[in-house]
Amino acid sequence: MSTDHNRIKVADLEKNQQDKILVTDANGELEFQDIKNIKSENYNALDYTDEGKALDARQGKVLKDLIDTKSEDKSNKTDDIEANKASSVKYTSAKSVVDWFKSFLFPNVSSKTTTLIDTDLILTGDSEDSFKTKTGTFAQLKANLKSYFDTIYQSVLVSGSNIKTVNGTSLLGSGNIATPDMNTTTAQTVSGVKTFLNLMLGLRNAANTFTSFITNAATASRTWTFPDKSGTVAMTSDITSVINAGTTNRIPKYVGSTVVGNSRILDDGSFVGIGVSNAPTKDLTLGNQSTKTLGIEDSDSYTSGRDFSVSAGRTINFQLTSNFIDLNQTSRVYRKGYAAPNGDYFIPSNMTIYKQTGGTGNLIVHATLSYTINSIAISATNDLYVSTTNGLYKQINSTGTFNLEAGVTNRAYYAMSFHPSGHLYAVCACGDTVGSSSEYIYKRINNSGNFISEITSAGRYNDVACAPNGDVYVSFWSVGLLKQTDGSGAWSTVYSTNSLGSVCVLENGTIYACNVYQGIAPKFAISINNGFSFNTSTVDLPFGTSLYCYLSTNKNNVYTYKWSGSSVFFQNNDALGFANLDGGAFKIKSGTGKGTGKSRVEFYTGQKTVSGTDMQVETIRVYLDENGSFVYLTPPSYSNDADADADANLPSKAFYKITGNRTLFQKP
Structure with missing residues (x-):
């Protein structure tokens, strides 16, 4: 229709009339008409097929009546799908379809099964037969899965890096993994360390009816060693009486x-x-409850009586042992000691210097300073030099006050030693101002002025010792023993070892050198040829397998002690020792009485009888009384000297009496 005429007058819209309908007239123009005056050509019967026609209420009523009177034709409807499943004209409801599928596919499903058994059926869609629904047994499924995993994945699992193993054997694969029989009746062999939480190790009784436990109350790692024998374990209560x-x-x-x-x-x-x-x-x-007797038991009737000897101590002129003997001194953190020309031995600890007079006896306090002592040395004139944290001090003739030496650089001189020519050598270690691993050998020429460096290369020099012939030896960590011939010139390595700690030279020229840790062989070496060769000592140092010790000498005797604290140990190498030493006195003392009471020393022997088996009688011969009188009770008596000389039973030098004479005579 032409759009030029599809216009509505505004005046028509403003009338506000009801029951009007907008229609087009014969010319195609829009106009309002009364709804009751709809023309018949605007609608038609229910079977009208032209477009643009309206269905009015009259025809709607006809349609409703037709619907209300319409009845369903059920001649082709069925709910029995199974009986009519071959029909192409029968139809059914949706519910019947669902019920039939359930009865066909799951004829016996009333609830889910708890445990699958081999004969149970499992539905599957057969991909080789157009995905038709088919059933198989649970046994078939297991067999197919096993074959699948064995052929596809077994080799991967057996060789995989994330697979657990038993003694190096994979848990998967063919064959048997041998494991110990861990039942309660077979003996077990279990090697290696096995950790049980809190040592909760359970032990079953023989009847296997209960378990006993071993508990552990240890607060640190412990090691218990059982004896190499069979036996019964006793409780502490079992041995209380013991x-x-x-x-x-x-x-x-x-x-x-x-x-x-x-x-x-x-x-x-x-x-x-x-x-x-x-x-x-x-x-x-x-005890004082009764008279006491000390002696040897009686011999039998076929054996002579045994001798009984009591002796005082004697002195010797030979070496009793080459071992280091504990002097039983108070355990202290000692530093290297030094012997004076007169045989006195000095040894420092912390701020105190101790002294052993003449090289014998106990250590006693010699002097206490105000600073920690690093080392000491004593000159040929018996002057004592002390390296402290405050500098180098001197005590003239080892007596009196200590004076600070002027012009001496303050260093931690770990050890010092006087050269026969009067020079003072020193080494630094673990405390030098240039660092704990950058230390040097120093020399104070003629023991005057400041120390000068003998070696400028950095290193850890632990100890120094001057030999009587003028050679100087220095222990050098990680290198060995250095030697400077006659105290001048270059230094050479005469003994190689990687942890040399201390060195000393005896008066006879023997050189002792020990490693810091005895676990490093050789632990202790000796040279008897001025350092040309060293042999492992047959004598061990007394500190076990781990030590850092000092060696120092007094003439040919050697002292040693641990740097971390110990007693002092001594090796006596001066076999002849001191001259004109006394032997121990043998003293026989009687018990003292009171007032005029007796106090005697009595001597008894047996009295001879005739030859035979008669027992001799114990007889007092001599006694010393409380007044000091010597009383000879049983001197033999003769008529004259000739008779005494003729008596073979009277031994030479024996005393006797002559009848009627009070004088004692001695047989030649």
Whole structure:
């Protein structure tokens, strides 16, 4: 239609009339008409097919009546799909379709199964038969999966880097992995360290009815070593009568077949008593309850009586042992000691210098300074030089005050040694101002002025010792023993080792050198040919396998001690020792009485009888009384000297009397 006429007058729109409808007239123009006056050509019957026609209410009523009177034709409808599944004209409801599929596909499904067994059916879509639904058993599924994994994945799993193994064997693959029989009746062999939480190791009883536990109350790593023998483990309560039945200082003895108690012997660490009621006051003290006898038991009737000897100590002129003997001194952190020309031995510890007079006896305090001592040295004139954290000090003739040496650079001189020509050598280690691993050898010429450097290359020089012939030896960490011939010129390595700690030279020229750690062989080396060769010592230092020790000498004797603290140990190499030493006095003391009471020393022997088996009679011969009188009770008596000389039973030098004469005579 023409759009030129599709216009509505504004006046028509403003009339506000009801029941009007907008239509086009014969000319195609829009106009409002009463809805009751719709022309018949504008609608048609229900079977009208032209477009643009409207369906009015009258025809709608006809359509509704047709629908209300329409009845369903059910002649081709069925709910039994299974019976009519071959029909192409029958139809059914959606519910019937669902029910039929459920009955066909899952005829016996009432609930899910808990456990699959080999005969259970499993649905699958067969890809080789147009994905038709088919069933298979659970046993078939397992067999197919096993074959699949065996052929496809087994080799990968067996050789994979993330697969657990047993003793190096993969958990997957063919064959058997041998494992120990871990039942309760077969002996087990288990090697290596096995950790049990808190040592909760359970042990079953023989009847396998209960378990006992071993518990662990250790607060650190412990090692328990069991004896190499069979036996029964005892509880502490089982041995209470053994371990708790004694008394402090009492030597135990068996007072029953399984019980330990006190014996008569008491040892308080200083004296030993036998049967004493009070603390013993002698090396061997006997109780005062009765008279005591000390002797050898009787021999049998076929054996002579045994000799009984009591002797005092003697001095010797030979070496008893080459071992280092503990002098039983207080354990301290000692630094290197030094011997004076007169035989006195000095040794520093912290700020105190100790002295052993004449090289014997205990260490006593010589002097205490205000600064920590690094080392000491003593000149030929007996002057004592002390390296401290505040500088080098001097004590004239080893007595009096200590004076600070002027013009001497303050360094931590770890060791010092006087040369026979009067020079003072020193080495620094672990404290030099240039660093703990950059130290040098120093020399104070004629012991005057400042120290000058003998070696300018950095290194750790631990100890220095001057030999009587003028050679100088220095222990050099990681290199060995350096030597400067006659105290001048170049330094050469005469003994190579990688941890040399200390060195000393004896008066006879023997050189001792030891490693810092005895675990490094050789632990302790000796040279008897001025350092041309070294041999491993047959004597070990007394500090075990780990040490940092010092060696120092007093003439030919050697002292050693640990830098971290120990007693002092001594090796006696001067076999002849000192001249004109006394032997120990043998003293026989009688017990002292009171007032006019007796106090005697008596001597007894047996009295001869005729030849045979008769027992001799014990007879007193001589005694010394409380007044000092010598009483000879049984001198033989003769008529004259000739008779005494003729008596073969009277030995030469024996005393005798002549009848009627009070004089004692001596047989030639």
